[in-house]
Each structure stands twice: as structure tokens, then as C-alpha cells.
Amino acid sequence: MTFAEAAEQHLDDVYGYLTWFTGDRAAAEELAAETFERALRLWHRFDPARGSARTWLCQLARTVALDHFRSERRRTRREELAATPERVDERFADSLSPDLEAALRALTAGEREVVALRVLLDLDAGTAARVLGISPTNCTTRLNRALRKLEEALHVAA
Amino acid sequence: MSQRDVLTELRTARVEAPAPLRARVRLIAAQAPAPKRSRRRFALVLVPVVAAAVAAGVFFSTRTSSPQPIVLHGYAANSGSVRTLAPAPSAKRAQRYGASLQLQVRNVQKVVSEALRITASLSGFAASVHIDTSTQHGSATLTLRIPRTHVQTAVARLSRLGTVTGEQVDIQDAQAGLNTTDRLIARLERELKTAPKDQAALLTARIKALQRQRAATVRAVHFATVHLSVATPPHAVKKHHHYLRDALPWVGGAGAVLILLLALRGLAALREARLLSRF
Numbered sequence: 001m002t003f004a005e006a007a008e009q010h011l012d013d014v015y016g017y018l019t020w021f022t023g024d025r026a027a028a029e030e031l032a033a034e035t036f037e038r039a040l041r042l043w044h045r046f047d048p049a050r051g052s053a054r055t056w057l058c059q060l061a062r063t064v065a066l067d068h069f070r071s072e073r074r075r076t077r078r079e080e081l082a083a084t085p086e087r088v089d090e091r092f093a094d095s096l097s098p099d100l101e102a103a104l105r106a107l108t109a110g111e112r113e114v115v116a117l118r119v120l121l122d123l124d125a126g127t128a129a130r131v132l133g134i135s136p137t138n139c140t141t142r143l144n145r146a147l148r149k150l151e152e153a154l155h156v157a158a
Numbered sequence: 159m160s161q162r163d164v165l166t167e168l169r170t171a172r173v174e175a176p177a178p179l180r181a182r183v184r185l186i187a188a189q190a191p192a193p194k195r196s197r198r199r200f201a202l203v204l205v206p207v208v209a210a211a212v213a214a215g216v217f218f219s220t221r222t223s224s225p226q227p228i229v230l231h232g233y234a235a236n237s238g239s240v241r242t243l244a245p246a247p248s249a250k251r252a253q254r255y256g257a258s259l260q261l262q263v264r265n266v267q268k269v270v271s272e273a274l275r276i277t278a279s280l281s282g283f284a285a286s287v288h289i290d291t292s293t294q295h296g297s298a299t300l301t302l303r304i305p306r307t308h309v310q311t312a313v314a315r316l317s318r319l320g321t322v323t324g325e326q327v328d329i330q331d332a333q334a335g336l337n338t339t340d341r342l343i344a345r346l347e348r349e350l351k352t353a354p355k356d357q358a359a360l361l362t363a364r365i366k367a368l369q370r371q372r373a374a375t376v377r378a379v380h381f382a383t384v385h386l387s388v389a390t391p392p393h394a395v396k397k398h399h400h401y402l403r404d405a406l407p408w409v410g411g412a413g414a415v416l417i418l419l420l421a422l423r424g425l426a427a428l429r430e431a432r433l434l435s436r437f
Contacts, residue, residue: 003190007183016173029179036183040190069433093171100167110434119168133427147161154164 003043006053007036013054013121014061020092020116021065021109031068035061051130058117058131069109103153111146118143244313244327247306247382251333252375255306255382257313258328263320263388266296273300273386276315280308282381297389309382316386332379339372 014035018028039046039060046056092104104112117128118139129139175183247255263269266289274284282304289298304312317325343365350361 004184004187007187011175011180011183012173015175015179019173029176032175032179033182033186036186040186043190066430066433073433093173095170095172096167100164108435110431113434115168119165120171120173122169147164150164151161 001048001053003040006057007039010054010057011036014057016093016120017058017113017116018061018065020104020120021062021113022068023092023105023109023112025091027068031061031064035064038064051127054121055123055127055131058121058123062113062131099154099157100150102157103150106153107146107149111142111149114139114142115146115150244310244325245329246310247329249307251331252336252379253306254328254330254332254379255309256328256385257309257382258324258326258385259313259316259322259387260324261316261320261386261388262323262391264390266291266298266388266390269319269388270298270300272319273302273316273388276312277302277304280312281305282308282312285383295390295392297387300384300386300388302384302386303381304384306380306382309384312382312384316384320388332375336372336375339368339375343368343372 011032015028015032018031018035019025022028022031035057039057042060046053092101096104104115107115114128114132117123117131118125121128123131125136125139129136132139134142244257247253261269270287270289274287277284282302285301285303287298287300290296302312313325346361346365346368350358350365353361
């Protein structure tokens with residue numbers, strides 16, 4: 001598989017993952033582009049025997065997103081008092097109900113990313129755990145916790 | 159709404175990358191060079207294989223060579239074959255013949271008995287026998303006197319009793335000394351015929367002393383001396399014990415590094431979890 005094929009095939013997955021992870025479509029767009037730029041530089045390191053290109057790209061996207069979170073935290077610390085909150089595109093996906101969108105928004109980034117990997121990208125527990133750098137059991141626990149939160153939030157909303 | 163309903167609704171969600179992003183990524187992908195991983199992959203395979211081969215070579219050479227003694231000049235080591243260093247003694251000249259043989263055996267007492275039987279069958283005798291079975295490794299030292307004419311056969315038969323770990327042969331010519339003594343005795347006997355009575359007694363005593371010395375030399379060279387040392391091989395368990403003891407500092411060091419790495423990873427995971435909980 002060439003880099004161009006991998007990029008074409010998995011762009012939606014990477015973008016979707018980043019959208020749910022960051023909760024910000026504009027940021028996800030920037031991060032997805034940065035992910036593929038970085039992937040191009042590191043493509044020689046990709047080994048198909050160790051995992052699929054999708055998994056590898058998601059791992060890379062996660063690293064890029066974590067870097068983004070760190071810089072974002074530094075920025076918010078600097079501008080904590082003066083800055084007005086940025087307007088973000090709050091929709092995770094077009095087909096979701098407003099209640100579920102709000103419930104997803106209430107989750108932490110860590111919980112959203114596990115939902116994105118397991119449900120949106122439909123990765124199995126082992127692969128998702130590899131992307132997150134945790135054990136499959138831990139990954140399943142996180143997913144269950146996130147789903148329970150969503151369920152509770154939707155129950156309250158109803 | 160149950161968890162099942164939540165999952166069903168989440169699964170219907172499709173997120174598609176916007177067209178500008180797709181165009182941007184296609185532009186990035188267009189810069190991708192042709193893949194050249196074959197050499198790297200070959201190196202990745204070759205390096206561990208070569209390293210493993212070298213490590214195995216070092217390991218096995220160390221293991222097999224450790225029970226072997228240091229082969230010194232004049233020593234030969236072979237694995238129980240009958241080929242020995244011992245040359246045939248000269249039939250015409252008197253020689254002091256000494257041989258030393260080190261054997262590695264399983265049963266010391268049995269080998270000692272067999273060595274004594276071989277010695278007796280060749281008209282020889284044991285000058286000294288020392289057997290030590292007080293320690294974990296049995297050992298014995300025998301000094302055998304064997305007629306010089308049979309010494310080569312004796313060494314060959316003794317070599318078959320175990321694994322030869324060392325062999326030394328020492329031959330000194332005694333014929334020149336005997337010839338000198340013979341010439342001296344002949345000269346003294348000629349002088350005795352013409353000597354006055356007061357000197358005759360002295361000459362006679364000296365001739366007899368020389369004759370005794372000659373006889374002693376002839377008796378001495380008739381028998382070859384064979385020193386035989388037998389011992390059981392070092393116990394395998396003890397060797398493993400040494401390996402473990404030697405490896406202990408390395409294992410401890412590696413364990414400390416591992417614990418440090420795990421602690422660092424845990425710390426990183428903690429920081430990451432804290433970061434993610436804020437967004």
C-alpha cells in the first residue's frame with residue numbers, strides 16, 4: 001500500500017476520530033492535515049506486519065492531538081482572564097440527535113476518543129487499546145463507563 | 159434510552175472529511191516518494207540473526223571449553239582416543255622414560271582398579287596410589303612403574319579408561335652416562351693392574367662404587383615412571399550455580415531499569431489522563 005492509497009482510504013476515519021476526540025471540527029481539520037504531513041515524513045517507519053495503516057494513522061493522530069491539547073492548555077492558561085471562549089463547531093456528526101450531541105460534549109476527551117475508536121471506527125478492543133496505549137481490558141472499561149454516562153445524560157434529558 | 163439505543167444511534171453517525179481537507183491531504187500525498195524499504199527490512203532481519211549467531215557461538219564455545227584444561231606445551235588433549243604422545247622407547251639406548259597422563263572419568267575407583275590391573279599385566283607395579291573421595295569430585299593419583307619396553311602399550315591402554323585431558327612425556331638419555339662410567343671403570347681396572355698395593359685398595363673401592371652406580375642406573379632405566387591423575391568432571395549443577403551467580407548483578411540492574419521505565423510510563427499515563435480530563 002502506498003502512502004497516497006492509505007491517505008485516501010483512511011482520511012475519513014482519521015478526521016472522524018479527531019473530531020470526536022477534540023470536539024471541534026475546525027481543530028480536527030487542522031490536526032488531520034498535520035497528521036498526514038507527519039505521516040508522510042514517517043511513512044518509511046510504517047510496517048504492515050505490525051498493524052494496519054489505519055491503526056498507525058490513528059496512533060499518529062492521537063500524538064498530534066495530544067500535542068494540540070498541551071499547547072491549548074498553555075494558551076488557555078495565558079489567556080485565561082482576557083480571552084473570550086472560541087466558538088467551535090459543536091456538531092460531532094450530522095445524523096446525531098441534539099441530546100446525544102450534548103451528552104457527547106459532556107464526556108471528557110479521553111472518553112470520547114474511546115467511543116470514537118470502538119464505535120465510530122469500529123476497531124476491536126485490542127487495536128483500539130494499542131492506539132490508546134492501554135490494555136484491552138482498560139479500553140473496554142473506559143468504553144462502558146462512557147456509554148453509561150451517555151445513557152444517564154440522555155435519561156436526564158428525556 | 160438504553161445503552162443499546164445509544165450505540166445504535168452512534169453507529170449511524172458518519173463523519174466525512176470536508177472537501178478542502180481532502181484536497182489538502184491529496185496534495186500532501188502527492189509529495190510521497192517511491193517506497194524504499196527493502197534494504198532497511200533486510201538489515202532489520204540480518205542484524206538480529208547475526209547477533210543471535212554470535213551470541214550462540216560465544217555461549218556454546220564458553221560452555222564446551224570451560225571443563226577443558228589449559229593445554230600447555232608438551233600436552234595433548236583428545237577425547238579418549240588411543241592416540242597418545244608417548245613415543246616408542248629406544249631399544250638400543252638406555253633412557254629415563256617418564257609419562258604423565260590426566261584423565262577425566264565417571265568412576266574413579268573403577269578406573270584405579272583397572273589401571274592397577276593393566277600395570278600388573280605388563281609386569282609393572284604401583285609405586286604409590288592416592289585416592290581422594292572426600293570431596294564432591296573424586297580424584298586419584300597413581301605412580302606406576304612399568305617396564306620401559308611396555309610403556310607405550312601401557313599409556314595407550316590407560317588412555318582408554320577415560321577422556322584424556324592432558325598428557326606429558328619426558329625422555330632423558332642415560333646411555334651417554336653409562337658409556338662414560340664404562341670407560342672410567344675400564345681405565346681404573348687398567349690402572350689397578352700396575353698400581354702399588356697402597357693405591358690398589360682405593361682403586362678397587364672406586365671401581366666397585368662405579369659398578370654399583372651403573373647397576374642402579376640400568377635398573378632405573380629398565381622401568382618407566384607413569385604418573386596417572388584421574389578425576390571426575392565438575393558437577394553440572396555447580397556450573398549452573400556459577401552462571402546464576404555471575405548473572406545476578408545483570409539481572410538486578412535490568413530489573414532496576416525496568417522498574418524505572420515502568421514508573422516513568424505510569425507517570426506519563428497519569429499526566430495524559432489528567433490532560434484529557436480537562437477537554
